[in-house]
Amino acid sequence: MKGDNKRGIIVGIFVALGLLILVAGILILGGQQKRFTSSIRVNAIFDDVGGLKAGNNVWFSGVKIGTVRRVFFYGTSQVEVEMNIEEKSQQYIRKDAKATISSDGLIGNKIVLIIGGTPKVEPVEDGDILKTQAALSSDQIMETLQENNQNLLQVTKDFKEMVGKIKRGKGTVGAVLTDTMLAENFRNTIKNMEAASKSAARVSGSLSQFAAKMNTKGALANELVTDTTVFRSLRASAQKLRQASDNAVGVTNQAAVITRNLEQTTNKLNSPNSPLGVLMQDEETAKNLKNTLQNLNRGSVLLNEDLEAAQHNFLLKGYFKKKEKEKQKEVEKQ
Template structure:
């Protein structure tokens, strides 16, 4: 009995020892997964919707698990504050301008917090820092988008089906081309005409190419006009000279027109003067046309000449008269004195 009791006690002790070992191992394993035995700091973030996030869910940074969610509480009116413990060893890589968002571990896995972004211009996070948040697409939103895309694809498929049916029934231009032989023949003729037009275009292109090659032939007039700058300058100077000559001709014609107008006016004046001379009512007309008046005028001039000669004789006779002789001598002396004074003044 003692031997069997001893064996039973030994077996029980072995099982108890194995249980303790398994328990301790489980504690260490779970503690390692929950980061129970690593130094950590606490940071938080405020979300509008956490989408089913629970305490104990993981926190990821750049695809690496760095901590767990420790507390979830309401904040403000309808927001949610999430406290996270992250490993102190990852603190140096998370900056104060990093973003926190809610994601999922796989398509239908547990919710997780994902920390992204951050630049070296900002310092690393400290204890109780609050990260900025960004809203991520939830699985419900993704499914709603997929459903909307499916509906759009179904509508497109139905429209395409209806379009193909209309084409088969000959509706529309394309359907008429596919089903109506007359329209098809017209289309073929149009293609033939288009091909002929293309051939004519090729011929025209060849002609233009030949003309261009002639232009490139040295020694030809066209080539010199296009390439020789000397000929071009000469042509430019000739054109300028022609333009100047045309301007001079215009000015000459203008001057001739003015001279012609002046001659015309002079001719008119002469004609008017001739009419006045021929007019017997004017004095000149009477002198030129009336013979009797001309005779009287000559007689009058002859009498005046005779009267002048007689007057000269009378004056000479008056000078010899003893009554007027003193007056004339006095005038002669004054005239001689004035002449002598002017001569003396003229000498240097």
């Protein structure tokens, strides 16, 4: 009896451990499949799901937010995917988000990846259908890699041929690398460039010294460049020189006008058609003018004598006395 009881206790312990392991496994698997969390149902319709099946994960921004509930055909050739999304993640997924098929790693299981969405749009609700975005399949990726490999092979082949031509001395680069004369010329060119660089450095040093001298305070160049008073004085002097030059031009023009007038006057005086020209050049006219003046002088003397005689005449004596009295009265009034 004791042996049977001991055996029953051992069997009971093992059965209890098995039940505990079974419950733990169920809880773990249920937690991974989000079986015991509140969720909403969201669908998406794809042209090709690439092997996606129920139980695969749904990701958003790198975080697992649900699982694929079932996959079934829609219409004639499309596939509808029904997903369970956690309610606590519902607020982050917007109605304008898109669903695409991706993979967990390079060769991992297929997953549904939710991307995009703007904050201004309302969150998804139970039963919403998301828009989809086509993704590159593994076959397309392999085709792209194969094409890239062929291009890389062609580039490698061309590079190999180019290096072979250079080694054989073909082309400019090959000639430079194999021809000693060209190499010597190239070295001479480098030497000349170094000499030119040194000359340029010396010129630059000279320019720096010259600039330093110009920047020395008190020097004429520095005063001309920096002192506004000197600059204004020079500008005023230039303006005065310009005015003096303009005045000199005006005086020269006036002198030319006066000279031209004197020349015209001289020409008129020398002209036999003018009165002064006749008086200055015609001797006979000059003699007649002289005789006329002499006659006028003599006539003036005789006229004075006649007037003196008239004053002593008893007929005009009263008239002249009357004139003298009037002159005296005017003098007294003054």
